[in-house]
Amino acid sequence: MKAVSKALILATMLIPSAVCAQQPRLSDEDRAAVVNEVIEHFRKNPGELLEAASANRSQPPAAPAADAFVGSAVDPWYGREEAPISILVFSDYGCAPCNEVETMLDRIATSRDDVKIVHRDYPVSGEDSVAASLDVIQAFNSKPQGDWMKLRQQLIAKGVAPEYRIEALRTAGIAQSGETSAGVKLTLLKNRELAKRAGVKTLPAVIVIKGDGVVPISGDVTAEGLNQAIRLLSAN
Template identity: 30%
Template sequence: MALPTLPRRLSILLRPLVLAFCFGVAAVSAPAVAQTQTPSSGLTAEQRKAVVALIRETLLQNPELIQEAMVELERRNTVAQAEAQRSAVTAEMARLIDPKTSAIVGNPQGDVTIVEFMDYNCGFCKRAVEDVRALTKDDPKLKVVIKDFPILGPDSVEASRVAVAAMSQLSGPKYFEFHNKLMATKGRINGARALEVAKESGADVERLKKDMDSAQTRAVIEDTVALGDRLGLTGTPAFILGEEVVFGAVGVPVLKQKIDSVRKCGKATCNG
């Protein structure tokens, strides 16, 4: 077997140091190097200068190491973000399923709970509503918690104010019917359209107009938006199953698999 060339051997030997250098863990700027030996590194200024020069030469000859470092950095960031979200979900579970700030559909006593943060003007939410409806139809033990998370402008906020106010008049299947019909609206959804759909669903419109402007309704929306921020939610729809956050309209098969996993091991993704 042929031996690797010297530059290649150097790149292999220096790979861990180069990656650390790229992350800024071992980065050293030549002008800032002290002129005396430093206890932390055990290297003289000249030795550290030589190491920096060697790392620079290695990077120039093997630029793919920079890409490798960036991929690893992205992986670490993704892992850290997921872990932070899991911790936040655990800490906020009581607020996530609070019936005072949420609409509960499906089976209120279900053995698995899926929480959805949604916006009435989110195109992917409109797609996902069909997935949620299919899941509740096929799974009588599924509890669904709908949380208004209006992040797409004033129209979304108005629609959510009507939807939150409607929770005191419509519940269970009636609320789900209203929610699904409103989501099926083509074009922008605002307060006026939400009031129309609520009236069609049997709600008292005059009472709704009063309730949608109440301090309580505004507090519910503000609380949910703040909750979403604490969970690191950057878009809709966002589903929470177990301790895991699932972003986007991922489809019935993916959500069903995670629901099955929660039943099996208590987590959306079982180990092994």
């Protein structure tokens, strides 16, 4: 547990999530290239075991340059900003078990004021799920901010097929411009690196954090397991 904590803390230090005031825009062609780049990585590495620091290693895994992700968009989050417990969720809107966990987290966030949910979108199920994540991150970072929570809830309820994404955007009152900011693309790549360094092996994956305490849960994520992780960290 201690080793995983160090890996996660190091990754967080190295991955700033500030948004540039003026970010370059991507054309439709570039957007398609972004989607293909992310998906091809996972197609070529379907059994990739994402590396984490372990107790018997004297050196942490090599980190990206400190400025590698400068300009990435802010990851969508909700809850009380200063909440002492943060729950990072690595998820894919095209993954049914992931969406079940998202619903569990909604219930936890609604019932507690000491928890903040941070979404680390990690789409691996196909091009449509990548496009859905891009839309949600873009909506969260838009000025004025789009109704990203309504968009997210529609995707969870109905799926990521193009017709459902269009309906979800319309329901959320979000105009689809056909362009995605460079910072949004960078966020997906950043999340892939963070998942690698945090030791995420399967989706859905959740990491519950309070101070230096870290409890990772992946694969079979249950409400009981989430509440036990919160209780464990709250007791320290």
